[in-house]
Amino acid sequence: MTHTTPSVSNGQLTYFQHGILHTFPVGSDAWWQWLASGVHSFRVQAVMYPFTLRQEQQMYWRACYTHDKHKYTLYVGKTETLTLYRLHEVADELCRRVAPDTRILEQSTSSLASETMAEAKDVPPNAVLPDSQRVQTMTLPHPQQDMMEPPFFAFDATLMQRLTARETEVMSLVAEGITNTQIAAHLYISISTVKAHISSICKKLELTNRVQIILYAQKLREREMVM
Numbered sequence: 001m002t003h004t005t006p007s008v009s010n011g012q013l014t015y016f017q018h019g020i021l022h023t024f025p026v027g028s029d030a031w032w033q034w035l036a037s038g039v040h041s042f043r044v045q046a047v048m049y050p051f052t053l054r055q056e057q058q059m060y061w062r063a064c065y066t067h068d069k070h071k072y073t074l075y076v077g078k079t080e081t082l083t084l085y086r087l088h089e090v091a092d093e094l095c096r097r098v099a100p101d102t103r104i105l106e107q108s109t110s111s112l113a114s115e116t117m118a119e120a121k122d123v124p125p126n127a128v129l130p131d132s133q134r135v136q137t138m139t140l141p142h143p144q145q146d147m148m149e150p151p152f153f154a155f156d157a158t159l160m161q162r163l164t165a166r167e168t169e170v171m172s173l174v175a176e177g178i179t180n181t182q183i184a185a186h187l188y189i190s191i192s193t194v195k196a197h198i199s200s201i202c203k204k205l206e207l208t209n210r211v212q213i214i215l216y217a218q219k220l221r222e223r224e225m226v227m
Contacts, residue, residue: 006042011084013042026084029211035079036214037177046091049098053082053090059218063090067098080215153212155219162204170197174210175217 006015013031014023024030041054044063051065053076061076074097076082076090163171166187173183180194187194198210207213 006039007045008042008087009045015042026082026087029209032080032211033177033214035082036175036211036218044087044091046094049091049094051090051094055079059222063094065094065098072097079218153207153216155216156206157220157223159205160220163201167197167201167204170194171201171213171217174198174201174213177214 004016006013008014008026011026012023013026013034014021016022022034024034039055041052043050043052049065049067051063053061053063055061059079061079061082063074063076065072072094074090074093077086160168169187170183173186178186180191180198183194184191198213201213202208205213205216207216
């Protein structure tokens, strides 16, 4: 079976798992759940300088790019900071480091920056410009507002005392990234009961969704490793 590295292009993550193609938007619940599932690296397909994000200790990520035998690295942040907006920032910063004179064109679905439009309005399509006049574009689309906010929450480990033994068990299975159907089969309970447990977990831990449960469990494991 051919192995392919998970890749982000045009705001979408794409990867193969067990021969099945998965794709979903950066910033979606599926994105955060995938990041929390134990992934350690993935590619971001920028037109000029595609780079790799690698996870280091304590859930920190670093961007890496090699150009002309020179390795460029850039600190990105913890898992919960990996929004589409942050990937834009990293792509732009790497471009500035590799080619300080390169201008970055940010393109949204509605319009281009007015300054760029003014410069390009008299340029015929497919014209070959001198290097000094070229505007480099990235494959990452302009982030939409609903894709920019990571699932931040106030972490309080003491809230775990509110959970029942069954809720703690369900939470550990959710943290592994498995589905409600799989949890129901594993615990020999109905899917509606699983949903009820997850709803109760969110309420007791003061969370709002499944992704926050996964991230909460991550932070809990990090805390236990330090103690």
